[in-house]
Amino acid sequence: MTDATSAAEPANTAASWPALAYEEQFWDSKSLATFGPAATRVSQHRRTYKSSVPPMIAGLNPVASQEAEELAREAEFALRDFDSVHGKRMQQFAPILLRSEAAASSQIENLSASARQIFTAEVGGKGKRNASQIVANTRSMEVAIRLADDISIDSIRKMHRVLMYDEPRHTPGELRTEAVWIGRNAESPIDAVFVAPAHERLNGLLEDMCSFAQRGDVNSLNQIAVTHAQFETIHPFTDGNGRTGRALAQSMLRRRKLTRNVAVPVSAGLLVNVASYHDALTAYREGDVTPIIQSFAVAALRAIPNGQKLIADIDEVKERWHSIIKPRAKSAKAQIFAYALKRPVFTAEMAAEHAGIAVQNVYRDLKSMQDQGYLTISVEHQGPTIWRQADVLKAMDEFAKRAGKRTL
Incomplete structure (x- = not known):
């Protein structure tokens, strides 16, 4: 590495934030061809490139434009209000909302699957690989929320x-020891659009970012948006940085008490305009925090009505089927009925454990609800026999469709 160069550091005012500096690096092409025409092309090509050097931000205060600041305060109020008014009632649907957020976050990375595929993969069914990756993203977000009081390198590595x-092959939980970049050439960072910081800088940059994330004197949504953008710029892992960064955002929403009971699906709001989200990250790297703060504020304000609509749809499913099934209060059947609403794909063993009864005693109620049309049964190839609540799965898929539209 050589010394980083940049313009003089700007004052910390609205739309003014330290831009990236850059330093020259040497690209070792020994891992490429060593003889023949390919080796000749490599030897004739430039072997230096510039990696980014993000600013240290622990002591900075991100200030956006007046419009973005007002929008961020509105979003903070809306998130707290949503959680305080509806949060406790919605706790029963927390698994649904968390999986919706994980699916939306994954879809930003072009990983998509239906609700049925995701829940089936979660109980051990074989199928679409994307579904398994979304299940892993759900578990990462669960870890992130549990570790909300510990924003540290260690907690990020756990996520x-x-x-x-x-x-x-992507060394889970280990900081990268190689260059990563965005560009058309997968073999070399030379001429890349963006090259993340040299791996030798990772620990220092992450410690600084975590110090910023732990502060209590920065406006909440500004802090979350900037921490996310800084994390994506540092790009500490060889893969999975985007999903880890959005899990970190969920952790910080909980830490700053914008959410206390449920995971508001903010990634679903970002999904409306992925190009704008990526442009906001680019603007951040160029020294402007306004677009990323505004993106998070708009995403939060969109996520709330979309989440409310999802819960309303599930409430409608509950009321409609309850009048048909008529389960006796506090009975095993009533417990299984409610279980299917928050976990719409499950095995008999899972239902029995939830209801507190022996597995052999659960089949009568499952068969009864299947006959009435509330549940369907499927035997997965090389997997378990599973039961599904199709209306809840449909509601989740409709949520995902709305998340990708500009109007709800």
């Missing part, structure tokens, strides 16, 4: 370890 547990 990544859970996310990438089935991707050993």
Whole structure:
């Protein structure tokens, strides 16, 4: 590495934030071809590139434009109000909302699957690989929320370890020891659009970012948006940075008490305009925090009505089917009926454990609800026999469709 160069550091005012500096690096092409025409092309090509050097932000105060600041305060109020008014009642649907957020976050990375595929993968069914990756993202977000009081390198590594547990080639939970970049050439960072910081800088940058994230004197949504953008710029892992960064955002929403009871699906709001989200990250790297703060504020304000609509749809399913099933209060059947609303794909063993009865005693109620049309049964190839509540799965898929539209 050589010394970083940048313009003089700007004052910390609205739309003014330290831009990235850059330093020259040497690209070792020994891992590429060493003989023949390919080797000749490599030897004739430039072997230096510039990696980014993000600013240290622990002591900075991000200030956006007046419009973005007002929008961020509105979003903070809306999130707290949503959680305080509806949060406790919605706790029963927390698994649904968390999986919706994980699915939306994954879809930003072009990983998509139906609600049925996601829940089926969660109970051990074989199928679409994307579904398994979304399940891993759900577990990463669960870890993130549990670790909300510990924003540290260690907690971030734990989120990544859970996310990438089935991707050993990407060294789950381990900081990268190689260059990563955005560009058309997968073999070399030379001429890349963006090259993340040299791996030797990762620990210092992450410690600084975590210090910023732990402060209590920065406006909440500004802090969350900037921490996310800084994390994506540092890009500490070889893969899974986007999903880990959005899990970190959920952790910080809980830490700053914008959410206390449920995970508001903010990624679903970002999904409305992925290009704008990526442009906001680019603007941040160029020294403007306004677009990323505004993106998070708009995403939160969109996520709330979309989440409310999802819960209203599930409430409608509950009321309609309850009048048909008529389960006796506090009976095993009533417990299984409610269980299917928050976990719409399950095995007999899972239902029995939830209801507190022996497995052999659960089949009568399952069969009864199947005959009445509330549940369907499927025997998965090389997997378990599973029961599904189709209306809840449909509601989740409709949620995902709305998340990708500009109007709800």
